[in-house]
Structures are given as structure tokens and as C-alpha cells.
Amino acid sequence: MRVIIVGAGEVGSNIAASLADSHDVVVVDVDSETVEELTYSSDVLAIEGNGTSLSVLGDAGIGEADMLIASTDDDETNLAVCGTAKTTGDVFTIARVRNANFLDTWRQSAGAFGVDFMVSTNLLTAQDIVRVVGLPAAVDVDPFVGGLVQMAEFEVTEESEIAGRTVEAADTFEGLTFAALVRNGDVVIARGQTPIEAGNKAIVIGDPESVQAFSRTVAPATTPDEARDIVIVGGSDIGYQTARVLEDRGLGARLIEQDPERGRELAEALPGTLVMEHDGTDVEFLAGEHVDRADAVIAATESDEKNLLISLLAKNLGVRRTVAVVEEGQYTNLFEAVGVDVAINPREATAEEIVRFTQEGKIENLSLIEGRQAEVVEIEVDEASALAGRPIRESMAELPSGVVIGAITRGRAFVVPRGDTVVEPGDHVVLFVAADALSTVMSAV
Amino acid sequence: MSVRVDWRVSCRLVGTILKWLWVPLLLPLGLALYDGTRLLPFLAPMVGTVAVGFGLERLTDERDLRTREAFLMVALSWLSIALVGATPFVLAGEGVLGEPVNALFESMSGVTTTGATIIVDFERHSRAVLMWRAVLQWMGGLGILVLATAILSQLSVGGAQLMETETQTQDVNKLTPRISETAALLWKLYIGLTGLQVAVLYGLHLLGLAPEMTLYDAVAHAFTTISTAGFSPRGESIVAFSPAVQWAIVPFMAVGATSFVLIYFALQGNLDRVRDSDEFRFYVGILASFSLAVGGVLLVDGGPYTNLEAIARHSLFQVVSIVTTTGYASTDFNTWSSGAKHLLFVCMFIGGMAGSTTCSIKTLRWLVVTKAFRRDLFTAASPSAIRPVRLSGSVVDEETIRDIYAYTLVSLIFFIVATIFVVVDASRVGLAVTEFEAMGAAAATFFNVGPAFGIAGPLESYDPFPRSTKLAMTFLMWIGRIEIIPVLVLLTPSYWRS
Numbered sequence: 001m002r003v004i005i006v007g008a009g010e011v012g013s014n015i016a017a018s019l020a021d022s023h024d025v026v027v028v029d030v031d032s033e034t035v036e037e038l039t040y041s042s043d044v045l046a047i048e049g050n051g052t053s054l055s056v057l058g059d060a061g062i063g064e065a066d067m068l069i070a071s072t073d074d075d076e077t078n079l080a081v082c083g084t085a086k087t088t089g090d091v092f093t094i095a096r097v098r099n100a101n102f103l104d105t106w107r108q109s110a111g112a113f114g115v116d117f118m119v120s121t122n123l124l125t126a127q128d129i130v131r132v133v134g135l136p137a138a139v140d141v142d143p144f145v146g147g148l149v150q151m152a153e154f155e156v157t158e159e160s161e162i163a164g165r166t167v168e169a170a171d172t173f174e175g176l177t178f179a180a181l182v183r184n185g186d187v188v189i190a191r192g193q194t195p196i197e198a199g200n201k202a203i204v205i206g207d208p209e210s211v212q213a214f215s216r217t218v219a220p221a222t223t224p225d226e227a228r229d230i231v232i233v234g235g236s237d238i239g240y241q242t243a244r245v246l247e248d249r250g251l252g253a254r255l256i257e258q259d260p261e262r263g264r265e266l267a268e269a270l271p272g273t274l275v276m277e278h279d280g281t282d283v284e285f286l287a288g289e290h291v292d293r294a295d296a297v298i299a300a301t302e303s304d305e306k307n308l309l310i311s312l313l314a315k316n317l318g319v320r321r322t323v324a325v326v327e328e329g330q331y332t333n334l335f336e337a338v339g340v341d342v343a344i345n346p347r348e349a350t351a352e353e354i355v356r357f358t359q360e361g362k363i364e365n366l367s368l369i370e371g372r373q374a375e376v377v378e379i380e381v382d383e384a385s386a387l388a389g390r391p392i393r394e395s396m397a398e399l400p401s402g403v404v405i406g407a408i409t410r411g412r413a414f415v416v417p418r419g420d421t422v423v424e425p426g427d428h429v430v431l432f433v434a435a436d437a438l439s440t441v442m443s444a445v
Numbered sequence: 446m447s448v449r450v451d452w453r454v455s456c457r458l459v460g461t462i463l464k465w466l467w468v469p470l471l472l473p474l475g476l477a478l479y480d481g482t483r484l485l486p487f488l489a490p491m492v493g494t495v496a497v498g499f500g501l502e503r504l505t506d507e508r509d510l511r512t513r514e515a516f517l518m519v520a521l522s523w524l525s526i527a528l529v530g531a532t533p534f535v536l537a538g539e540g541v542l543g544e545p546v547n548a549l550f551e552s553m554s555g556v557t558t559t560g561a562t563i564i565v566d567f568e569r570h571s572r573a574v575l576m577w578r579a580v581l582q583w584m585g586g587l588g589i590l591v592l593a594t595a596i597l598s599q600l601s602v603g604g605a606q607l608m609e610t611e612t613q614t615q616d617v618n619k620l621t622p623r624i625s626e627t628a629a630l631l632w633k634l635y636i637g638l639t640g641l642q643v644a645v646l647y648g649l650h651l652l653g654l655a656p657e658m659t660l661y662d663a664v665a666h667a668f669t670t671i672s673t674a675g676f677s678p679r680g681e682s683i684v685a686f687s688p689a690v691q692w693a694i695v696p697f698m699a700v701g702a703t704s705f706v707l708i709y710f711a712l713q714g715n716l717d718r719v720r721d722s723d724e725f726r727f728y729v730g731i732l733a734s735f736s737l738a739v740g741g742v743l744l745v746d747g748g749p750y751t752n753l754e755a756i757a758r759h760s761l762f763q764v765v766s767i768v769t770t771t772g773y774a775s776t777d778f779n780t781w782s783s784g785a786k787h788l789l790f791v792c793m794f795i796g797g798m799a800g801s802t803t804c805s806i807k808t809l810r811w812l813v814v815t816k817a818f819r820r821d822l823f824t825a826a827s828p829s830a831i832r833p834v835r836l837s838g839s840v841v842d843e844e845t846i847r848d849i850y851a852y853t854l855v856s857l858i859f860f861i862v863a864t865i866f867v868v869v870d871a872s873r874v875g876l877a878v879t880e881f882e883a884m885g886a887a888a889a890t891f892f893n894v895g896p897a898f899g900i901a902g903p904l905e906s907y908d909p910f911p912r913s914t915k916l917a918m919t920f921l922m923w924i925g926r927i928e929i930i931p932v933l934v935l936l937t938p939s940y941w942r943s
Contacts, residue, residue: 256829260831263831266831267831267832267833268833271835274830275831275832276831277829277830278829289829
């Protein structure tokens with residue numbers, strides 16, 4: 001596959017490095033030094049020029065390219081690059097944007113801006129952060145279909161409400177499907193009458209809100225709910241997006257921002273979040289606001305140094321979990337080494353997401369369960385699939401028993417899979433498949 | 446010294462309104478013709494207002510209205526319409542209305558949709574004169590200014606300016622890109638609701654449920670219900686009609702005091718807008734809780750009623766009537782216990798929703814004041830918290846909150862000063878007025894409610910008050926209706942000086 005990457009910053013070069021082994025990669029960047037450096041460091045073709053120019057894209061071989069990734073640090077440039085590339089033919093375009101507004105627009109109208117796949121750096125980072133702090137009861141959480149669907153694995157404890165019930169009795173969440181239980185290391189496909197016992201692990205697939213709600217019934221003591229306390233320090237766009245994602249899950253965080261004007265802006269945009277105007281590194285203040293009792297502190301200022309300081313201060317005050325945003329990728333390990341629980345680098349997260357997207361063929365995404373005993377796979381249904389054009393009940397009868405349809409998304413909307421749901425070509429389906437059924441299922445769907 | 450205000454522009458626009466005032470005069474004229482009563486009281490002001498209107502229009506060619514001129518125009522137009530409205534009363538010379546101060550009081554009470562009447566003996570007045578009171582209120586209901594805006598569609602910028610001055614709720618809530626279209630839409634809605642009420646009231650008559658409700662009564666009451674105004678051609682107000690009529694009038698008063706923008710959306714089938722409106726829920730909550738409270742008091746102290754239906758009907762009717770500033774009476778609430786009367790007194794200060802025909806402080810302001818105060822309590826304990834005040838999800842800016850606090854405070858000060866004036870002026874002439882009655886009368890005129898308690902009670906008349914008090918009350922009604930600010934601005938010397 002021939003891939004053109006426009007913008008050779010941290011994200012672009014990261015993607016280039018990941019793809020160089022298996023694909024023909026052409027990198028376009030306006031900066032001559034970057035281009036020169038890249039020519040020597042990676043096995044890629046580096047071209048100097050502006051990616052919004054049709055002739056530059058022509059030089060990069062847009063005519064033969066299968067995919068174009070616009071990953072400069074400027075949103076508008078990335079959109080313009082994709083739009084320009086689309087004028088030359090049917091190249092698959094991927095744009096990286098920071099501003100989640102573009103993502104909203106794109107989600108509402110597929111193909112907007114000439115973009116086929118869009119990744120919002122800040123939103124992606126925010127979702128990563130929320131996943132880390134939001135479901136401490138979960139032993140594993142993986143996003144599918146760009147975060148619309150979550151697969152989560154929970155430990156069922158004695159105190160858990162669902163312990164001792166059957167799957168049917170526990171399945172009270174609209175957007176949630178029980179996929180399987182892990183019992184003594186064995187994967188058991190969840191059927192209506194399967195009992196759930198303490199000590200089992202439950203694997204569920206559903207929309208993030210339902211998974212969050214489910215998490216509360218599984219582990220009420222450790223899962224944050226409305227009363228739980230999450231503190232975000234720093235009103236950067238990532239801080240804002242994190243608060244927004246938390247609000248979407250019904251969690252009201254506290255957000256500390258030093259700049260009064262930005263604070264006001266955030267307070268107006270986040271009705272469910274308590275915004276406070278103060279210096280987040282002021283220990284007196286943090287103590288006065290009982291930040292020590294918070295379940296998690298997220299350091300999301302625009303300065304890495306401050307984020308480190310805030311995380312360490314919070315840790316020192318006794319906060320259980322600290323998450324820091326690190327813009328400079330090479331510091332991630334250092335952060336975690338000195339005591340920050342999780343360090344998240346937005347560019348790395350973005351590059352990973354894009355690479356994951358480009359690498360999978362028919363399988364859009366996958367996740368391994370209990371050492372390959374089962375896989376959760378995301379596929380795009382085509383006309384030839386055994387699932388296409390008929391109710392799930394019918395198609396399931398023909399498939400082996402080790403498969404569960406966890407979630408369906410149509411366009412950007414979540415569809416709850418029920419027996420009479422008809423799967424249409426173009427839908428994304430998240431399947432839970434036991435290892436022994438895998439090859440049969442994959443060839444059928 | 447040059448003048449900063451181009452008063453000629455304001456007068457020109459007032460003239461444009463005046464030259465159209467012959468149209469509403471047609472209705473009482475027609476009725477006078479039909480009844481065979483004198484035509485001159487209506488013909489003369491028709492000629493006069495058109496002549497003055499054209500005269501004022503000749504003052505200048507300039508039509509663009511700016512903020513300063515808008516204030517003057519708003520204040521002047523209500524005053525001049527009240528003056529025109531008073532002439533038929535003076536010329537007809539029936540009973541106490543023949544006296545010019547009384548006529549001006551009655552006319553101002555009409556256009557400001559107050560509903561406080563000077564009339565003592567309703568039998569002495571011709572149907573045409575009584576209908577003219579109702580027409581004045583109907584015009585005043587949605588605001589002569591909205592009508593004016595529709596006519597003055599050539600005012601591109603000034604139109605929005607005018608509506609803003611009129612509604613005082615910061616955003617105009619334009620329903621259409623053109624202000625003149627919005628105004629036309631509001632008037633269609635208004636006419637539609639009035640027509641519906643006529644049909645309902647007269648329908649009840651045809652069904653035999655309201656023997657007293659003639660077509661004339663149905664029209665006159667519809668005019669003064671939707672406009673939340675409260676003049677009735679009957680001395681006994683709504684007491685004169687059957688319980689069916691009283692029940693039927695309640696929802697129309699409530700609708701008249703509901704934001705017309707919301708009604709518009711509801712008619713469009715957009716019920717989410719209604720459900721999501723914090724102010725609407727607050728307004729309905731106020732009506733419900735005060736009705737229950739009054740009903741509870743009447744139930745406990747026995748009240749003058751024997752059955753539960755009557756208690757429910759009168760408590761609901763009176764609360765809705767006073768909160769919406771309509772001022773109709775379904776019963777003589779003067780005879781109620783002190784507790785029930787005090788609850789009604791509190792209702793005078795509430796008012797209906799912003800963007801409706803109602804007066805008083807309005808639920809929007811009370812809701813913002815309540816929310817802002819709750820926020821302030823929170824930030825007192827948590828000084829670094831930033832908590833915007835939200836209304837139906839959107840943020841109310843701090844400047845608006847300050848304006849609303851100021852407005853509410855100024856209103857209460859005006860009310861206190863007015864009360865003192867009434868007490869002092871009444872005792873000067875030896876009129877026995879208790880403090881509660883004085884407070885009631887001051888609130889009823891300033892907040893454009895209409896009837897109060899005691900000598901200004903629902904079935905009484907404002908006639909016994911001395912002439913000076915009547916003039917003061919006329920002033921109160923005027924500034925109360927245009928929400929004080931335009932008049933206060935005019936009274937500021939710097940407004941006039943450069």
C-alpha cells in the first residue's frame with residue numbers, strides 16, 4: 001500500500017516509522033530540515049513542500065496512493081490537505097485534528113471536508129484519560145469504532161449486585177451485551193441462563209455510558225459515580241475535553257484553572273463541572289479544597305513541568321490515582337518512574353490510533369481475551385457477509401455457538417443488537433468470538 | 446447648549462402611531478352607531494389623532510431610531526395613546542369618567558393593561574364607552590410598540606431597538622430574520638388566541654352554560670383576558686358569570702402571561718422547547734403552589750365558601766388573575782381572611798413570563814434573582830468557584846444579572862415610595878386608608894394588576910382617592926408598564942445635555 005503522510009511532526013514521523021516496514025511511505029513537510037532528517041532516519045521518501053498544493057501531492061504520487069494521512073499541527077491545513085487530495089481521485093484520507101468541533105461536524109455528515117477518517121487528538125486523549133480513571137473496577141477496557149463502543153472486563157466480587165444472578169437477570173442495561181464470563185481461566189459464552197458467580201470475570205460490550213453504569217453495579221464501592229470526586233487541574237483543551245467526556249458519562253468533575261477568563265469560558269461550556277479559578281500548584285488551596293480525598297487527579301495544564309509537579313503534589317497529598325498529560329513524548333517513562341500513575345502523550349495516542357486504523361484490513365480492530373482464548377473483533381459488514389441483510393437471529397443460527405454480537409454501529413450511531421435487528425452492509429459490528437470458532441466465523445462474516 | 450437627543454425623530458414615530466389610532470376607534474364607533482348612542486366622542490378623537498399624527502410626522506424626514514430616541518419614543522407613545530384614549534371618556538361625559546383626571550386615569554389603566562377602574566356605577570355608561578376601555582387594553586396587551594414595529598417595517602435597526610426597550614429581556618428572541626415579520630407573527634398569534642376565547646365564551650353561552658355571556662361580553666372579556674388586563678364591562682367583574690365561564694377564563698389568563706415565543710414553538714409542535722424552559726416550569730410552579738396555598742388557607746379558615754369546587758375555583762382563579770396581573774375577580778376576595786389576602790398581595794409582585802402581555806416584575810427576573818442568590822451562597826463558601834447562572838441551559842451574563850437585581854430593587858423602592866405617598870395623601874384629605882390597603886393600591890397600580898384590597902378592592906372603584914393620588918397612580922401605571930427604565934433615563938439630566 002502506498003501511503004502519503006503530510007506533516008512530519010511527532011505524530012507524522014511516528015506513523016511513518018510504524019508504517020515504513022510494511023508499506024511504501026511518502027512524507028511531505030514544509031520544513032526542509034525535517035525532511036532531510038527523515039530521509040536519513042527512516043526508510044521513506046521525504047518531499048519538501050506544502051501538502052495543500054496539488055502539484056506537491058502530485059510529486060508525492062497521489063495518483064497511485066491508497067491512503068493519505070494529514071497530520072500537521074494545524075487543523076485547517078489538515079482538512080485542506082484532505083480536501084485537495086480528494087480532488088485527484090479516490091484516495092482514502094485520514095485527518096488529525098485537535099478541535100473536537102471538526103469531529104462533531106464530520107460525524108454528522110460522513111465525508112465532510114473530504115475526510116474519510118478523522119482523529120481528534122484532544123478528544124482521543126481525553127477518552128484515554130477517562131478510561132484510565134473512570135473504570136477502576138475494570139481489569140481491561142478497549143474502545144472500538146472510534147470510541148463509540150467499549151469492551152470491558154470486570155471482576156465480579158462478593159459485594160457485586162449481579163453475583164448469583166443469571167445473565168438474563170443481570171442484563172438490565174439498554175446499550176449493553178453480555179459477551180462472556182471467564183470462570184477459572186476458561187471463557188464461557190454468556191447465554192440467558194448462565195449463572196454469574198463471585199470470582200468470575202464478566203466481559204461486556206456496549207456503549208460507554210452503559211458500560212459505566214454497569215460498572216457501578218458490579219463494583220459500587222470503587223467505581224466513580226456522581227458523588228465521586230475527580231479533579232482536573234488545567235483548563236487546556238484536553239482538560240476541557242476530559243471534563244466533557246466525564247459529563248457525558250454522568251460524572252461531574254472539579255476543574256481548576258488559573259486564568260479567570262478561560263475559567264469563565266470553561267464554566268459556561270461545562271454545566272456539570274465545577275470550575276474553580278486558582279493556581280493548581282498552590283498546596284494550601286489543594287488542601288483547603290480537600291483534593292487529597294479525590295479519587296483521581298488529572299494534570300492537564302499546557303506545561304509538562306507543571307503537570308509533573310501537580311501530579312506529585314497530589315500524590316503527596318494522598319490522592320489514589322494521578323494522571324498527567326505529557327506533550328513531550330520522551331518524558332512519558334520518566335513521569336511514570338517518579339510516581340505519576342499514568343502519563344499520557346497525546347501525539348503518541350493519536351499516532352497509535354491512526355496506525356491501528358491503517359494496519360487492520362477487514363478486521364478494523366481487535367482485542368485478545370485471556371491469552372487468545374477469545375477475540376473481540378470489529379468488522380465492517382459487506383454484501384457478502386453472512387450477517388448482511390437479515391435479522392441477527394437468522395444469521396446466528398448458521399454460525400458456530402462460540403460467537404456473540406456485542407454491538408452494532410451504523411454511520412456514527414449505536415444500534416443495540418437484538419434478535420430481530422437487521423444488519424446492513426456498511427455497519428460496523430463488534431463480535432466476541434471464542435478461539436475455536438474464529439476461523440469459521442471470520443470466513444463467514 | 447446643544448441637545449443630544451433628536452426628539453423630533455421620536456415625535457415623528459409617535460406621530461406614525463397616532464395617525465393609525467383611528468382604526469381601533471372604529472369598533473366603539475360601530476357599537477355607538479348600532480346602539481344609537483352619541484358618535485361624537487369617537488369621531489372627534491379619530492379626526493384629532495390623525496391630524497396630530499400627520500403633524501408630528503412632518504417634523505423631520507429622519508426615520509432612524511437610536512437608543513436615546515427609542516427611550517423617548519417608548520415613554521411618549523404610551524403617554525400620548527393614553528391621552529387620545531381619554532378623550533372619548535371626557536367627550537361622552539358619562540358619570541365620573543367625564544372628569545379629565547378620571548378619564549386619564551381610566552385610559553392609562555387601559556393601555557397599560559392595569560385594569561384599575563374609576564367607574565362607580567357601570568349602568569350609567571354606554572356599551573360603546575365600555576367597549577373602548579376593552580379595546581384600549583387589547584391594544585396595550587402585546588404592546589402598541591409591536592404593532593408600531595410591524596407598521597414601521599422600514600425601521601431596520603430601530604425596530605429591534607424598540608422591541609428590546611419594550612420587552613427588557615436582553616435578547617429580542619426574534620422568531621424570524623425580520624423584526625417586522627416577528628411582530629406580524631406575534632399579532633397573528635394574539636388575534637388567534639383572542640378569537641379562540643371569544644368562540645369559547647360565546648360557545649358556553651350557546652351551550653346554555655353561561656346565560657349571562659352575550660356576544661358583546663364575550664368580545665369585551667376576550668380583549669381583556671389575553672392582554673392580562675382585567676377591565677370588565679360588568680361592575681361585578683367575572684363574579685357576574687357562571688362557574689363554567691370562570692373555569693374557562695383561567696387558562697386564557699395563564700396563556701396570556703406565557704411567553705409568546707414559547708406559545709409559537711408549542712404551536713409548531715416543538716414541545717421540547719416548552720419542556721426545557723426553566724422559566725415556564727418556574728411560572729407553572731408558582732401558579733400551582735400559590736393556588737394550593739390560598740386554597741389551603743380558605744379550607745382551614747372556612748372562608749365564605751361551602752363546597753370544595755368553589756374553593757378550588759376561586760383560589761385558582763384569583764391566584765392566576767393576580768400573578769398574571771389580569772386583575773379579574775371571580776369572587777369578592779375583600780371578604781377573605783387576612784392570610785388569604787396577604788398571599789394574593791405577594792402574588793402582585795410576581796407577574797407572568799417575559800415576552801408575554803403581563804406586567805409586574807416577571808418570573809424571569811425572579812428566577813434569575815433566585816438562581817444568582819443561590820450561586821452567591823455557594824461561592825461564599827467556595828470563593829474560587831466559577832458558577833455561571835444558567836437559564837434553560839444557556840448562560841445568563843453577569844451584566845444581565847446585575848441589571849435584573851437593580852431593576853428588582855428599584856421596583857421595590859418605587860413601590861415603597863408609592864405606598865407612603867398614598868397613605869400621606871389619603872390622610873391629607875381625611876380618607877380612611879389602612880397601610881395594607883395603601884400597599885395594595887400602590888402595588889396594584891405600579892405593577893399593573895388592577896384591583897387591590899379594601900377601598901380599592903375588586904368590586905370597588907379608585908374614585909374615592911384624591912385627585913393628586915389618582916395622578917400619581919396614573920404616573921405609576923405608566924412607568925410600571927414600560928418598566929421604569931425609559932422614564933428614569935428621561936429624567937436624567939445628562940440624557941438631555943451634551
